[in-house]
Amino acid sequence: MLSKRIIACLDVRDGRVVKGINFEGLREAGDPAELARRYNVEGIDEIVILDVTATIESRQARAHTISAVAHEIFLPLCVGGGIRTEEDAAAAIEAGADKVSLNTAALQNPAIITTLANRYGSQAVVVAIDAKRQGGRFAVYVRSGQAETPRGAVDWAREAADRGAGEILLTSIDRDGTRSGFDCELTAAVSSAVNIPVIASGGAGSFEHFAEVFTAGLADAALAASIFHFNEHSVEELKQYLAARQIPVRLPASTRT
């Protein structure tokens, strides 16, 4: 049976892992390769590196971080943040990323989704959607949650899938960093609208939140950062909790050979 994936997100700035609340107020959490190594031992299923302040000048710094992490772990590695052009994506993939996550660039130029899917395959193209509740709808935001767009999250996810995206990384801005639980309504609305995997993000604070997003939220994968970074909860404990509730997960024991 296909397991529900637990993904650790490394929000990286200037080569260090940082984490904020509601996309602001960053605090430092450590060295990316060191954290990746720990998560690998604990049984993480995938790593996402988000370069939260990526600029054109920082492309080389990002490549260095990707390479350092990819050298440590033999797991799927996705890289996002500041991937604006085909060249940015190529640089990240050359450095060792298996997938790139597109956000603002995809909204500004949706054709880039198809361009990259044709070049690297859909499995290498993740479209990240940052959504915020606005009245009765889920509005899509860009520029790290700073600017609202006229798009709706469900609508945009469908378009991204049709254009060749292989996965949707869906973040609730309302919940990000609050540890109050994933936005299960948002996640279920998007997950049931597309036929590609949806990764839920934003709000993980307890093991129960993961169980909720895999059941009521219909998520295929769940991503978290701070719940793991500060050693409060291990990935292994989380997976044992989920397995006890009949949610299929990859238990670390099965990887030790």
Add this chain to the structure above:
Amino acid sequence: MIALVDYGAGNLTSVRKALAHIGAEFWTPADPAELVRARAVIVPGVGHFDATARLDATWRDAIRAALARSAPLFGICVGLQWLFEGSTEAPGVAGLGVIAGTCTRLAESIASGTGDREPGTEDGLQSPDGRDPENRIPVPGSRLSTALKVPHVGWNSLSFPRPSRLFEGIPEGTQVYFTHSYAAPVVPATAAITTYGVAFSAAVEDGLVSGVQFHPEKSGDAGLRILKNWLSHVESA
């Protein structure tokens, strides 16, 4: 030296890193003629079966010649599919045909009517019942997912119909990382089976020919062990 065939299908960085990690000596031949000095051949690949068309008659002959002088051949992902006769993903493109059978899309064998949606069949603005999807409130429940999604992305378990070199020391039920939309049927050469809606060949092994549908270079310690098992086979071949 192992020839890692780069035919432009996706990125080989991860495969290179994993091979280097387990101590394999390999190079990427620029020309099929270089295969004469290959001790073994790896055909990797991600993406579309179409891309294997770049493995033209010259490449095929060189790979067959390598097999004929007992050099093991290993396919990864689309590389495994290419070992078969072809794929419905690209009906005009023949596989190497060293294993009988044709690869098909996973969704074709998966039961329909589960709320699955084929891409491009709706305008993307309204849910099937005509309500605004933005305001649709999901029904609370304990379902794990609406339907089997394609591509099949993530960690899934292996079962072994028989012992094989490739999976020596790998326990039944070990999970490995998949990302694919097409899959090879279960055949006599099948060395590992995975089920996603339908049972398919997660790995094949037949004499010098072997291959994996999953990505051993992305499957943690288990994946590295599988690569090492293949490398031992190369060294003893």
